[in-house]
């Protein structure tokens with residue numbers, strides 16, 4: 001193996017401070033058949049261009065290597081072909097996506113891809129079960145595509161095909177895949193049979209990771225690697241994901257560990273929302289992260305700036321993203337995480353998975369839920385607020401936005417930089433209002449959903465919010 005740049009002077013496969021032996025997902029030592037468009041005739045020239053493109057895309061030199069077959073490998077297990085490197089560098093077919101941590105600026109898959117078919121007929125036993133589990137991991141996250149497994153010939157409905165294969169090599173390499181190009185996922189992932197007896201969760205983690213690369217996910221620890229094989233930055237931050245390497249913090253970390261559960265972490269989910277999601281449900285996606293992908297949770301005073309809620313607490317089946325000044329202990333977002341309805345004295349009932357906004361006691365103490373557009377697109381915005389307390393009196397709800405496409409009104413007490421597109425008072429139990437509109441939003445523009453107490457204090461002011469935002473064609 002020739003190395004593009006010397007490795008950092010530490011052991012490549014363990015991180016001593018953790019005291020847990022771990023295995024890097026790959027220093028690519030294995031020459032399996034790959035469909036990288038190698039042309040032996042001009043390989044050196046092409047290889048050099050790929051490397052130059054990666055450097056132009058701010059990928060750190062320490063993450064770039066060339067294997068014995070002349071393939072350029074990033075972060076240990078991610079092959080980058082010529083076209084993918086051009087997209088990463090913004091030379092050809094680049095997208096407007098501004099995120100690089102977890103994802104790339106280019107080398108993304110086409111949003112029109114609805115079904116990715118995964119062939120795994122070469123996998124047996126636990127590996128086969130792990131592929132099924134990995135596919136479930138993707139399909140559980142409301143992504144803009146579904147993954148389906150096929151045996152034999154792929155069905156005609158497939159927009160793209162990924163084939164999982166195996167090889168055996170007595171190395172530390174566990175598997176590898178490649179970056180998307182021309183809007184298509186990488187067509188393969190390869191799994192080292194040396195690790196086939198590691199157990200279902202481990203293999204589920206491995207396959208989920210490599211499928212992640214195939215659909216355009218980068219390593220999540222490019223900021224501060226938890227594994228020596230990934231280093232440096234070259235990344236932009238996705239809200240809700242760590243800015244420092246967190247051991248065990250992500251399926252997309254550049255190394256994998258024996259105790260993994262094989263499941264996405266909450267920061268993985270936030271990244272998937274932003275990079276590959278097209279349907280956003282505020283209640284379903286509520287999490288302990290703040291901001292959390294497209295969502296952020298907080299409070300504001302009337303006319304004031306948004307403040308992110310600092311605290312996240314769980315009390316039985318209720319989690320509260322709250323916090324705020326003074327006596328505003330109720331102010332925040334309350335989520336019933338159970339599958340049971342929860343009843344309270346006085347007649348408040350929180351349905352399973354309901355998300356409730358609760359204002360503070362001061363008339364201008366608002367609870368705020370924000371959606372930030374992950375990319376420039378059109379979105380169907382559907383929100384319904386309902387007073388759910390049996391003894392409810394008055395509450396007040398608003399939608400503010402800084403979206404250029406939206407007509408709105410600016411009042412003296414409209415938040416700075418925003419305009420009001422909905423204001424509505426809810427009087428009494430069951431009172432409800434709905435807003436439904438298709439909006440053209442530019443990446444980073446914000447919709448702010450706010451609830452106040454209506455001027456009569458904050459007793460009995462639980463307001464359920466049912467809010468979905470779905471990417472659509474303009």
Ligand SMILES: [Zn+2]
Pocket residue numbers: 025075077078209213219253254
């Ligand atoms: Zn990887």
